[in-house]
Amino acid sequence: MNRLFDIVIPHHNRFDLIGTCLEKISMKYKVFIVRGFNFAEACNKGASLSKADRLLFLNDDVILTKQVLNELEQHDEDIVGIPLHIPSLGKTVYGMNMYWGKYGNQNNLKDSVKTQLAFESSSDCQIPATGAAFTIKREVFEKLGGLNEIYKNGGEDNELFLKAKEKGYSFGYVNSICDHLHSSSAGRYDYDDENHKILTERFPKKRLIDILGNDASTNVTISVIVPTRMVTGEPDCLDSLKKQTHKSIEIIVIRDKELKGASWARNQGRKRATGAYLFFCDDDIDLKPMMLEVLLTKLRYSNASIAYCNYDRFGLLRGKVSGVEWDVEKLKNENYISTMSLIKVKDYPAEGFDEKLDRFQDWDLWLRMAENGKYGIHINETLFNAYYKEGNISSNPDNLHSAINIIRLKHLKFITNNKKSMTIQSDKIIKRAVPDSRVSDNQESNSEDLGIKIELGGKNPIFLNGDYKHIDTQEFPHVEYLTKSFLAMPLENNSVKNIFAKRTIQKLSKKDVIVFLIECLRVLKPEGSIKLVVVDMKKAMGKFLQTYEGKYIDLLYGSQSDSTEFYLYGYTPESLKKLVLEAGFSNVRESSPTDSFFDPQIEFVMEANKPKQK
Numbered sequence: 001m002n003r004l005f006d007i008v009i010p011h012h013n014r015f016d017l018i019g020t021c022l023e024k025i026s027m028k029y030k031v032f033i034v035r036g037f038n039f040a041e042a043c044n045k046g047a048s049l050s051k052a053d054r055l056l057f058l059n060d061d062v063i064l065t066k067q068v069l070n071e072l073e074q075h076d077e078d079i080v081g082i083p084l085h086i087p088s089l090g091k092t093v094y095g096m097n098m099y100w101g102k103y104g105n106q107n108n109l110k111d112s113v114k115t116q117l118a119f120e121s122s123s124d125c126q127i128p129a130t131g132a133a134f135t136i137k138r139e140v141f142e143k144l145g146g147l148n149e150i151y152k153n154g155g156e157d158n159e160l161f162l163k164a165k166e167k168g169y170s171f172g173y174v175n176s177i178c179d180h181l182h183s184s185s186a187g188r189y190d191y192d193d194e195n196h197k198i199l200t201e202r203f204p205k206k207r208l209i210d211i212l213g214n215d216a217s218t219n220v221t222i223s224v225i226v227p228t229r230m231v232t233g234e235p236d237c238l239d240s241l242k243k244q245t246h247k248s249i250e251i252i253v254i255r256d257k258e259l260k261g262a263s264w265a266r267n268q269g270r271k272r273a274t275g276a277y278l279f280f281c282d283d284d285i286d287l288k289p290m291m292l293e294v295l296l297t298k299l300r301y302s303n304a305s306i307a308y309c310n311y312d313r314f315g316l317l318r319g320k321v322s323g324v325e326w327d328v329e330k331l332k333n334e335n336y337i338s339t340m341s342l343i344k345v346k347d348y349p350a351e352g353f354d355e356k357l358d359r360f361q362d363w364d365l366w367l368r369m370a371e372n373g374k375y376g377i378h379i380n381e382t383l384f385n386a387y388y389k390e391g392n393i394s395s396n397p398d399n400l401h402s403a404i405n406i407i408r409l410k411h412l413k414f415i416t417n418n419k420k421s422m423t424i425q426s427d428k429i430i431k432r433a434v435p436d437s438r439v440s441d442n443q444e445s446n447s448e449d450l451g452i453k454i455e456l457g458g459k460n461p462i463f464l465n466g467d468y469k470h471i472d473t474q475e476f477p478h479v480e481y482l483t484k485s486f487l488a489m490p491l492e493n494n495s496v497k498n499i500f501a502k503r504t505i506q507k508l509s510k511k512d513v514i515v516f517l518i519e520c521l522r523v524l525k526p527e528g529s530i531k532l533v534v535v536d537m538k539k540a541m542g543k544f545l546q547t548y549e550g551k552y553i554d555l556l557y558g559s560q561s562d563s564t565e566f567y568l569y570g571y572t573p574e575s576l577k578k579l580v581l582e583a584g585f586s587n588v589r590e591s592s593p594t595d596s597f598f599d600p601q602i603e604f605v606m607e608a609n610k611p612k613q614k
Contacts, residue, residue: 005054006030008046017061040147040156059132061181068176077172078140081129084180094118095125097301100205102245112200122173131157155195166211225269226253227262228283235283246293263353263361278343284387291383295342305347306376308337315388323378332415335363359403405514452497457504462597487515491523502533506567517583524610532606537570586611
């Protein structure tokens with residue numbers, strides 16, 4: 001089935017882009033470029049010049065592909081949208097969602113039709129099209145009256161699509177994606193306020209909901225749960241909660257009179273909550289008036305389970321905290337999502353917050369949700385203020401690293417199970433060298449010939465001519481196994497007999513050391529051994545105080561001659577032994593080898609074994 005169309009391109013002043021746009025369009029299509037009018041006028045003028053049964057309206061900064069044009073010819077829906085990738089944002093726009101909400105600044109908020117671009121998939125959009133690139137049947141376009149020229153470069157496509165939905169016309173979309181350079185001609189946003197006003201007047205709330213259904217209404221309940229130790233009085237956060245532009249809120253204050261902990265209080269609040277969304281709010285948080293509305297509208301029109309934002313800190317901790325786009329691998333290493341995030345009830349874990357944890361209960365929650373395939377969306381706006389006072393757990397540095405390690409140990413399997421299948425070349429065979437789901441922790445991997453002795457790191461390896469294989473993050477000539485991180489090595493469970501590392505552990509941050517040790521424990525066979533040669537901070541500092549020679553400072557911080565020679569943390573035998581035991585090793589002991597690689601004047605050697613199988 002072949003359905004050709006004419007192409008109408010409204011053009012203003014982006015002469016640098018129009019050539020690229022035209023270059024990608026086959027000569028079999030008639031193209032009408034219309035200048036000297038606003039967007040709606042130009043589109044209507046171009047449509048009047050065409051005699052085709054179908055029209056493709058196209059921004060002059062959209063780069064069509066042959067595949068998209070071919071797919072468009074196969075579609076017979078009344079309106080067909082094209083997913084548009086925006087390189088500057090690193091996102092793809094699949095269409096739009098519209099709803100009734102607040103528009104304007106905080107001092108002058110008005111009820112309005114609001115539009116949110118959809119970044120997930122065409123099938124999840126209310127309208128799988130945008131005005132930047134879509135086809136429409138001429139008959140439908142004319143029956144709808146074309147684009148309403150009362151708008152000035154904004155809002156006309158919203159009205160056209162809403163009227164089409166209202167009349168029952170069909171929508172479709174292609175699967176292939178085009179680039180939309182998303183440039184802005186001069187004056188593009190000069191009339192935003194007027195356009196919003198026109199759209200709102202023409203599509204009041206009742207009409208909008210009649211067209212789009214309940215998805216156009218934000219009258220869904222958010223259950224806000226506030227844990228507090230206050231026995232009487234109102235928590236500080238209630239004032240800003242009552243000023244939220246989203247009004248359908250149930251506020252549940254849980255007073256922790258017996259000091260059972262914030263997690264207990266949150267779980268008690270969850271039991272009472274009746275809303276479709278949960279928001280756990282610390283009692284001293286100051287929310288911006290539109291915070292809940294912004295989080296809700298972003299989360300509601302997505303497949304995500306969590307919506308989180310940026311915030312400002314005051315008090316003992318200060319400064320802006322900017323979140324990042326959802327990155328599960330980053331989440332495994334650190335928590336970048338605040339407790340003050342919106343959560344869909346249907347995706348919230350039944351067990352709630354872990355009441356046994358003293359810190360990072362929110363991090364634990366996000367990791368458990370991620371383990372179940374859930375994910376979040378980052379709203380790059382600063383939507384609340386957090387105040388850190390004396391006694392706040394978050395501002396207390398005591399036991400910080402211990403608390404981090406507790407979380408990492410709890411989620412160890414999830415954190416370490418992030419390696420893609422790969423092959424590595426040994427001197428005998430090529431073998432998979434990642435954890436295999438078919439090999440349990442209680443089974444030994446048959447990898448005797450893969451290099452059962454491993455030396456980790458070292459630009460100048462100790463066992464270069466022996467039977468050791470070498471793993472490093474740098475591609476040195478002697479390296480057989482290249483890894484992105486020593487925290488996730490490309491080796492199977494229970495596959496290594498011996499691990500040797502000279503000063504490698506000093507190149508890891510304090511918070512990563514326990515993860516490194518646990519990773520070594522994973523790859524070692526039962527009763528396998530690890531030998532760590534480490535600079536003794538006491539000895540090195542003592543030598544420096546005796547001689548004031550800079551070489552002893554280099555032992556603590558690394559020579560820093562290149563990126564491989566930076567030390568991030570130091571140890572004594574006592575401090576390292578504690579960490580090795582905490583990671584789960586047995587028979588932990590300090591040894592005094594006579595090998596040439598060991599200098600007893602400045603170093604110590606810590607050895608340990610993986611426990612026997614029970």
